[in-house]
């Protein structure tokens with residue numbers, strides 16, 4: 260049989276299959292509408308047949324959803340292909356969700372990319388609410404992010420931040436200007452590397468850990484990419500954008516990398532070189548579950564690898580994005596930068612290194628970070644939640660399995676909650692006790708309720724120590740020809756909301772710090 264004939268007949272089978280699937284989908288949609296039509300769904304824009312409101316998301320979904328929220332109200336309804344979606348976009352609606360429906364809305368809407376290598380089955384971020392997720396969360400809160408544990412690991416953060424300052428300074432001496440985010444993300448990977456595995460995993464000067472670092476960056480990119488197979492599950496087998504295929508490759512590489520550490524540690528323990536390292540890998544290997552209510556007896560080797568990868572992924576983009584936006588805002592607002600530096604000189608001392616015990620007294624620095632997270636939350640729609648049951652919410656009926664998006668970006672810029680919401684004014688936080696611990700629903704960059712960010716205590720320490728050290732150590736300037744007014748503030752939507760044009764800066768040493776063995 261000629262090749263062209265075979266290709267043609269294969270193509271016609273695929274097309275017939277697709278047409279049939281679209282027709283079935285249309286039918287299912289009509290029947291579903293009739294079934295749930297009796298209940299009251301939230302209002303929302305009319306959608307296209309089959310595609311629904313997919314085209315309304317655009318390249319910046321948080322911005323498009325914010326405009327739709329102004330038109331349709333704080334709770335509205337979208338149909339994204341086959342995925343029913345409710346968007347929550349006011350502080351009041353978020354409060355109602357997290358205070359009164361938190362359990363029902365605690366499921367996760369898992370995308371196709373996260374199914375690569377069955378990642379979602381061992382994941383906490385994308386895991387369904389249930390015994391396994393509960394167990395992981397408990398281990399994290401009792402072993403990794405307690406006050407004691409955070410205090411015990413201060414030396415790790417200090418070491419990694421010192422290295423970051425040194426790398427930045429060396430590179431700026433060689434090249435003039437540097438890309439800030441690159442150094443912050445290396446620092447963040449090394450903090451987690453030390454907390455989890457007692458290892459510095461990357462070094463931008465020696466290219467150590469380059470492959471791992473690249474795999475993590477590519478995984479993060481793939482998760483954030485809109486995937487047509489998420490909107491039309493019948494296309495999953497086709498993987499039209501090759502997202503799952505690429506994800507399987509990158510995830511495989513990164514899991515192999517983690518696996519080498521885990522295997523070596525298991526070997527050391529078997530050879531009675533019982534490791535006394537107080538890291539999270541030993542905690543996971545030592546874990547014994549109670550086997551009640553579906554809790555497993557232990558964490559499998561594969562799931563330990565997944566958990567290692569997970570914490571790198573969850574922390575790197577969010578921390579890097581926040582520091583890059585904070586420095587961007589400080590460079591755009593030189594008056595604010597001056598005040599933060601004056602505060603650091605006063606509280607820490609001109610020739611001293613910032614310690615975490617100083618954070619409580621650094622009110623301006625704390626307000627700068629809050630203001631940054633208000634305007635630039637790294638997860639502008641949180642991680643998509645899912646209704647686990649049919650739920651009556653704000654007088655609407657939300658059917659089971661609806662995806663729930665909470666637009667914290669829109670909530671942080673809502674004039675109902677904030678005066679002059681688009682201006683960067685850290686002082687606004689001096690007049691209030693508003694914080695990001697999930698109780699003030701006008702400001703929830705870490706989420707709220709059961710699925711709130713479990714790494715918040717670590718993020719809090721890392722962000723303050725890193726930003727404080729950066730501002731205290733250097734005088735900052737923009738590259739030639741760029742003025743604060745001309746800075747590019749465009750965003751890039753992905754797994755985290757990053758600055759589209761990476762921030763490039765020129766450094767001058769500000770203070771020579773006592774006990775600082777790196778920058779001098």
Ligand code: HEM
Pocket residue numbers: 383384385396451570571573574577578581636637638641642643644704705706707709710711712713714715717718722
């Ligand atoms: C600027 C720093 C960070 C921000 C703004 C942030 C924000 C968030 C948000 C918005 C969520 C989802 C909440 C929801 O779906 O309702 C989340 C979940 C999560 N975060 Fe973070 N995060 C940060 C840093 C970290 C760090 C440093 C770690 C750990 C090392 C971490 C680990 C996690 C994990 C494991 C989850 C999943 C929790 C669950 O589903 O139960 N995050 N984070």
